[in-house]
Amino acid sequence: MSVDVKGREDVRDEALLDQLGPERRNGALLSIKDLKVWFELKRWGFLHAGYVRAVDGVSFDLHRGEAIGIVGESGCGKTTLMKTILGLYEPTEGEVAFAGSEVDAFGSRQMRSYRGAVGYVQQDPYGALPPFMTVEGILEEPMKIHGVSDADERKQRIRDVMAEVKMTPMDDFLDKYPHMLSGGQQQRVVIARAMMLEPRLIVADEPVSMLDASVRVEILRLLQGLQASHDLAVIYITHDLSTVRYFSEYIFVMYAGKLVEKARVDELLANPLHPYTHALLAATPDPDYRNALTQKTVPPGEPPSLVNPPPGCRFHPRCPHMIEGLCDVEEPPDFEPEPDHFAACWLHR
Amino acid sequence: MSDNNALLRVEDLRLYFRTRQGVVQAVDGVDFRLGYNEAVVVLGESGCGKTSLARAVLRLLPRNVDTYSGRVYLNGTELMQMGNEEFRRNVRWVKMSMVPQAAMNALNPVLRVGEQVAEPMTAHYLAGKEEALAQARRMFQHVGVPVDFLNRYAFELSGGMRQRAALAMALVTMPNMVFLDEPTSALDVLTQANIFNVLKRIKKDLEVSFILITHDIATSSELADRVAVMYAGQIVEVSDARRFFSDPLHPYSRMLMASVPRLKVDQEPTFITGHPPSLLGPPTGCRFADRCPSRFEKCMEEPPVFEEQGHEVKCWLYA
Numbered sequence: 001m002s003v004d005v006k007g008r009e010d011v012r013d014e015a016l017l018d019q020l021g022p023e024r025r026n027g028a029l030l031s032i033k034d035l036k037v038w039f040e041l042k043r044w045g046f047l048h049a050g051y052v053r054a055v056d057g058v059s060f061d062l063h064r065g066e067a068i069g070i071v072g073e074s075g076c077g078k079t080t081l082m083k084t085i086l087g088l089y090e091p092t093e094g095e096v097a098f099a100g101s102e103v104d105a106f107g108s109r110q111m112r113s114y115r116g117a118v119g120y121v122q123q124d125p126y127g128a129l130p131p132f133m134t135v136e137g138i139l140e141e142p143m144k145i146h147g148v149s150d151a152d153e154r155k156q157r158i159r160d161v162m163a164e165v166k167m168t169p170m171d172d173f174l175d176k177y178p179h180m181l182s183g184g185q186q187q188r189v190v191i192a193r194a195m196m197l198e199p200r201l202i203v204a205d206e207p208v209s210m211l212d213a214s215v216r217v218e219i220l221r222l223l224q225g226l227q228a229s230h231d232l233a234v235i236y237i238t239h240d241l242s243t244v245r246y247f248s249e250y251i252f253v254m255y256a257g258k259l260v261e262k263a264r265v266d267e268l269l270a271n272p273l274h275p276y277t278h279a280l281l282a283a284t285p286d287p288d289y290r291n292a293l294t295q296k297t298v299p300p301g302e303p304p305s306l307v308n309p310p311p312g313c314r315f316h317p318r319c320p321h322m323i324e325g326l327c328d329v330e331e332p333p334d335f336e337p338e339p340d341h342f343a344a345c346w347l348h349r
Numbered sequence: 350m351s352d353n354n355a356l357l358r359v360e361d362l363r364l365y366f367r368t369r370q371g372v373v374q375a376v377d378g379v380d381f382r383l384g385y386n387e388a389v390v391v392l393g394e395s396g397c398g399k400t401s402l403a404r405a406v407l408r409l410l411p412r413n414v415d416t417y418s419g420r421v422y423l424n425g426t427e428l429m430q431m432g433n434e435e436f437r438r439n440v441r442w443v444k445m446s447m448v449p450q451a452a453m454n455a456l457n458p459v460l461r462v463g464e465q466v467a468e469p470m471t472a473h474y475l476a477g478k479e480e481a482l483a484q485a486r487r488m489f490q491h492v493g494v495p496v497d498f499l500n501r502y503a504f505e506l507s508g509g510m511r512q513r514a515a516l517a518m519a520l521v522t523m524p525n526m527v528f529l530d531e532p533t534s535a536l537d538v539l540t541q542a543n544i545f546n547v548l549k550r551i552k553k554d555l556e557v558s559f560i561l562i563t564h565d566i567a568t569s570s571e572l573a574d575r576v577a578v579m580y581a582g583q584i585v586e587v588s589d590a591r592r593f594f595s596d597p598l599h600p601y602s603r604m605l606m607a608s609v610p611r612l613k614v615d616q617e618p619t620f621i622t623g624h625p626p627s628l629l630g631p632p633t634g635c636r637f638a639d640r641c642p643s644r645f646e647k648c649m650e651e652p653p654v655f656e657e658q659g660h661e662v663k664c665w666l667y668a
Contacts, residue, residue: 183395212395213394213566213605213609214621215620216608216620217618217620218620242609242610242611243610245610269612279539281612282542283538283542284612285571286567286613287566287567287606287609288594289573289589289590289591291570292590295546296542296571299539
């Protein structure tokens with residue numbers, strides 16, 4: 001991708017932003033079709049030695065104002081999926097389309113606009129904030145890059161967003177460096193930075209997993225409030241089912257590079273279909289003294305290698321309901337046993 | 350605290366650190382006891398001093414210690430008067446050991462896992478290599494690691510397996526008690542459930558006691574017989590698990606419990622406003638008073654520990 005060396009003025013691609021106007025509200029904001037992201041493995045630096053199939057056939061649509069949660073264990077490909085959505089990885093196959101245009105085909109100008117339209121909330125707030133910049137500098141940076149040349153306008157915008165993320169009195173914070181803030185405050189700065197350019201979509205990667213229990217809910221509420229007031233689409237990536245329920249409308253369960261179950265939150269919790277979802281729900285404890293008295297049932301083994309995934313359903317070696325000659329041979333498509341509830345499992349054919 | 354049936358008894362333990370900003374009172378007058386074959390959870394948010402508490406008991410101290418005082422009894426023997434060499438030889442990793450935070454990432458990458466797990470045996474019992482490895486093999490069976498993993502290197506093991514190996518290393522000398530510092534915080538849900546299954550089984554099979562240090566309330570209930578809640582360097586409540594997870598006493602415990610997102614019960618979580626006080630000069634009186642919804646005039650004075658139906662709580666509401 002070529003570097004834009006022109007002046008910083010007028011770098012926002014108006015055509016792309018126009019497409020995001022209210023007239024597109026009925027179409028999907030983000031549309032992912034059969035996305036595959038594979039990384040090539042090499043032996044001795046040049047011999048092909050296979051692929052890591054980190055994301056292997058993922059499809060979903062996300063509309064404005066919708067919040068989805070993607071739940072999966074580490075190594076299931078959820079971070080790769082997120083980075084592909086952000087345009088940091090190129091899809092191997094399939095496409096990611098934002099407001100109808102393919103992200104992979106964006107030129108540098110469009111890419112810059114796209115980066116303004118998609119906010120990213122990182123997992124580790126301390127690692128995501130440059131230690132040598134003040135809060136004000138951190139929040140100003142995206143506007144400088146995106147050609148907001150009027151300093152007063154930038155100042156005003158910082159004040160507006162600081163108020164929105166409830167960092168008040170803001171004069172106490174603007175001159176501080178990240179290490180002077182608590183974890184919760186750091187995460188607010190990360191969220192404020194993501195909100196700076198009025199994004200349409202926020203991608204939040206485990207935004208509360210590094211925070212203390214008493215602050216987690218506060219940060220989730222904040223994200224929820226921003227989502228509602230700005231009609232944002234939000235992708236919330238996590239391994240913790242219990243927080244998704246308070247945040248998003250849909251849950252997608254990911255296992256070994258695939259989405260194995262998609263449903264509305266209440267439906268999924270009340271009526272989980274995929275055996276992997278069952279296992280996740282059973283393993284997630286609620287505080288209860290009786291937990292200490294019994295052993296939990298956990299499926300044996302570990303998630304498969306993404307280099308040589310098992311044939312058929314990828315969960316079949318661990319699945320208690322495996323149907324021989326079917327699950328270990330043929331890959332299950334998405335079945336829809338209940339309206340708007342999809343499960344990639346032969347049990348629900 | 351006069352019962353002699355405790356495996357570990359800690360009285361008025363203090364551990365202060367010297368820093369450039371002043372003295373940090375990380376552990377400030379902690380009393381508690383741990384019974385035989387019991388699991389106590391020390392629950393608290395980051396920076397409340399829970400890891401320092403474990404380090405103070407195990408005498409794993411950094412250089413900038415300002416104050417280190419109190420009484421620690423293990424099987425009735427006072428440990429604080431013991432010399433460092435005697436402590437190293439007869440107590441640490443012999444009677445009590447620890448699985449430090451992120452232990453699974455601290456395994457030596459160039460040593461085979463089996464040799465590392467066996468090392469405490471050679472160091473403390475002067476066991477020969479074969480004998481030590483045989484003990485490591487027994488421990489691998491207890492924690493559910495395939496025995497042929499003894500010859501593997503740490504990078505060849507998954508996170509869950511490495512965590513089990515770290516646990517085997519803490520258990521290999523057959524100590525009476527093990528500190529577990531956030532043993533599952535970096536692990537996935539299913540692996541986490543597996544590790545807790547292992548811990549429950551070991552507690553039964555080997556009759557060890559555990560002190561589980563964590564901030565994760567929901568998973569702490571997987572092992573807890575009793576729960577001690579720590580806030581700003583002090584223990585504010587000790588209740589048995591049955592009481593604690595249904596109806597905790599201290600206002601802080603109640604708010605902490607209400608902040609847990611629940612999967613199976615429909616209950617909106619709430620959050621605690623404000624921050625814990627700095628340990629560099631904590632406020633006088635109750636340290637939670639600033640954030641407490643039920644504070645009253647009395648809270649300006651430091652509350653003693655009250656007994657409420659067999660539970661201990663450091664709060665004036667129970668006076």
